[in-house]
Amino acid sequence: MEPTERKRRHSGRITLNDVARAAEVSPITASRALRGERSVAAELVERVKTAADQLGYVPDPAARALASQRSTQVPVLVPLLSNALFVDVLEAVHRTLLPHGYQTLIGVTHYEPREEEQLLRSYLAHRPAGLLLTGFDRTEAARQLLAGSGVPCVHLMELTQAPGVYCVGFSQIEAGHAITEHLVQRGRRRIAFVAAQLDPRTMQRAEGYRRCLRQHGLYDAKLELLSPQPSSMQLGGELLEDLLRTRPEVDAVFFCNDDLAQGGLLCALRLKIDVPTRIAVAGFNDLSGSDQMVPTLTTVRTPRRAIGEASAQMLLTLMRGSVPPQHSMDLGFEPMIRGSS
Amino acid sequence: MEPTERKRRHSGRITLNDVARAAEVSPITASRALRGERSVAAELVERVKTAADQLGYVPDPAARALASQRSTQVPVLVPLLSNALFVDVLEAVHRTLLPHGYQTLIGVTHYEPREEEQLLRSYLAHRPAGLLLTGFDRTEAARQLLAGSGVPCVHLMELTQAPGVYCVGFSQIEAGHAITEHLVQRGRRRIAFVAAQLDPRTMQRAEGYRRCLRQHGLYDAKLELLSPQPSSMQLGGELLEDLLRTRPEVDAVFFCNDDLAQGGLLCALRLKIDVPTRIAVAGFNDLSGSDQMVPTLTTVRTPRRAIGEASAQMLLTLMRGSVPPQHSMDLGFEPMIRGSS
DNA sequence: CTGAAAGCGCTTACAG
DNA sequence: CTGAAAGCGCTTACAG
Incomplete structure (x- = not known):
């Protein structure tokens, strides 16, 4: 046995290396082709994608997160799950992010800024790709954690014109x-x-x-x-x-x-x-x-599904490194006049 | 500049190495002490934990997942979020798993076995620590994916006596x-x-x-x-x-x-x-x-919160590598006789 | 446009 | 009970 054999821990998983070998390119080129970086020849992109498909390659999120210092997780912090309002928001967020390869994580704050701060601390350790927060009512420490993290963040439900703050909601x-x-x-x-x-x-x-x-x-x-x-x-x-x-x-x-x-x-x-x-x-x-x-x-x-979807879209733009057309998105509301008045 | 300096990508994060250095032990010992492996001298454990606390060390989940081939994520697959039943289950699961360091991921199947299979495929690529599934109605492919993955899994809402299947629910x-x-x-x-x-x-x-x-x-x-x-x-x-x-x-x-x-x-x-x-x-x-x-x-x-909690507990036991006292846990139900009958 | 090398921060497997 | 080495599977940073 060679020393290199002795320490093998290979999981049987199809890796980027396997794809690269099959496509006869280097692993870096395969990585770039799969992530859609433009600086790869169209023909190589084709070859890599075909190989990946044939092998059934699925990128390892942990390896990707470790190397890139960024995961595909998006925690959504809401006050409660017992209010259908937030469940609707969450569902819309989840449905919008999933096709783009992002995972939605639940965070429940029980309307407690201290709980939110705790959650934020632990979620930030996971290097989230982005963050969705409800409202603006948080501790100073939480605000600083957020600012220091550099993680893109969109605020739900309320509006503000404060500079550098992204929000989707209504008045x-x-x-x-x-x-x-x-x-x-x-x-x-x-x-x-x-x-x-x-x-x-x-x-x-x-x-x-x-x-x-x-x-x-x-x-x-x-x-x-x-x-x-x-x-x-x-x-x-x-x-x-x-x-x-x-x-x-x-x-x-x-x-x-x-x-x-x-x-x-x-x-x-x-x-x-x-x-x-x-x-x-x-x-x-x-x-x-x-x-x-x-x-x-x-x-x-109240446009809760629209808020979920629009905030996720805004976050997607931010995570892509682009700047959304507007910082503050007012989705309005609609009085429903029915029999009780 | 030395070559090793040239390629630094350090994130400014406190790492296990920092903790080990502060505690004057090797990184492996620090790792073992923090994870509560028994084979570490009590005194060293103490030193490592103190150092970790003082430095504010938070383990990197991505690195841990990559090295151990297992993440701290637990996807919960439910049919819908629009039925309060499943929101209650989800909340209870989330609340039970969080203190143990596990993240709850949402999966919505819309009562479609094909959708569930798709979700399963993508979630399994994340090397989940465990899995919580609703019911037993799934595709053969999904069943095989599950079996092949070796990921601990507990089924919600229904009961079965099938060997090797863990479930929590009622009749x-x-x-x-x-x-x-x-x-x-x-x-x-x-x-x-x-x-x-x-x-x-x-x-x-x-x-x-x-x-x-x-x-x-x-x-x-x-x-x-x-x-x-x-x-x-x-x-x-x-x-x-x-x-x-x-x-x-x-x-x-x-x-x-x-x-x-x-x-x-x-x-x-x-x-x-x-x-x-x-x-x-x-x-x-x-x-x-x-x-x-x-x-x-x-x-x-119906005992949905109890089902969420008990299934999470059962999964916790399985993820720890232990065997739960029972495969099938019947939590019963209670007729509520009120004015309409 | 492409690649060889190094590194991300942990844990496994082995040895003592 | 403790540790030096290697490896997990990717991407960054540099060079050409």
Whole structure:
């Protein structure tokens, strides 16, 4: 046995070397041909690709990551998976990145900047190809980790004009304003805002609600019901009951999320409170089931799949080393006026 | 410049070498100490761990994967993300694996064995540490890829006694049987089965339904309404309307999934059909919102979070090279009898 | 446009 | 219990 034989650890895998040998070129040329680098003669590219196909060659991501100092992983950090909103975003991201050879990793932050910082620390050690983050609410340490890493990053859901920050979303404030305005236009005067979780985007919707009502001289702080508890249908029902008890004069409710609003609607049904005659109800996000409620739920349709896809596209551009046409991409929103208002 | 200097590509990263130097041991010893291999003197382990902490060392997953021929990635293949069931499973898996240093990758098969085979092919190239698959319905090629890869694998949702197959789930047949039996016990005689998607597990529930009704001499094939369309609340409403039109004698419906059942309930509300007096309704899975419906939905609570956690634990054992106490883990189910039946 | 050499940061296999 | 050498499969940096 030769010494070189003695230490073999070959996995039986088809390697770039095998492809190169079959195509009768050097491994570097094979590597370049397969990655689509332009500086390779068309004929050689052809030969290499044919050989790779015939051998069933699949590049080793670990070797590639080690040599290039960059993996094909793209962590997506979202607050929760229990909100269908983020699942939709995640799905769209995943579907967009996969055909380009990138893996989507899940990161769940539970709306905790400290948790996000931890996750970021560990994901950055994996040399991710790119990063998708929800919103702008993070620790200073996280911000520095990001900046220092040089990893391309796109922010989801919210917008900013801050220089060097890439983002895809819509104006939460305007959306909150728009649906409140709708209730005002319907003749409502005692419009409550009912919210849970109280994350930054929820509070932006609250801001839109306030601005709208102040413009109409209708703002009343006592009609805001803010609960830090996690959002759920059940909580929506409970909050509506609270509200009707403590503020019986209320004639409309804007729930910050559709799960709360759906719960509110079902609660009204149970209590035989007529919607929208006695009280109008509006939600936010147009989640699954909102169009099936009795009455159907007025809400704001948010472009979450489009956000997932567009942010992934923007990231793809950045990972390619190019500059996207715009830093901030506003995908808008659409009020869905239905039976509950 | 020396030749060795000329080619430096060092990333500025803290490496195992840095740790070894600081701890005054060889890199191999440092590697072993950090991975908790037993054959290292306690004192050295201490020194290495301290050095690693002080330097803020984070192992490079790519290098580790390349050298060991095994990554820390665990792809989880589920049919859909639009069914909250699988999101719950995924979340539990993710939460269980993360503290052990494993990354959860999403794979969406859309209930298509061919898609699953494709995904498997690409994921296996990444040398995953382990694999989590939904059910047993796959192509022969996929089966062979799996067997040939030697990658530890646990199957979710269904059970089998097949040798060498690890699985965590519950009996879909028994669960379908149990909820049907409940309807019979409530005095129902014309019990319909309404299903969508028609995936293997749905059809197992159908089998449970059939067996139960045959035992009671109540089976009537005309009361089965099977739609290959994707499951949704809206479809549930439509199917219920169909059923009431074509089979007005029906006095109970077992929907194969809660989204259909919720849609059915809301449809009944709209049509002013009294539930449960005129018709009893039961669903499956106990998804979010089922306990909020009017009336509340009778259903079968399935242990999806427990399945996610237990399957991840089983996989952890397998990845450690140990043998789990059992091949097949039955986590059961729980009929939730509520207002709709 | 093409290639020989070295290196990415770890672990395996062997030896002692 | 510890270590020197080699190797995992790719890409970078340099040269021509």
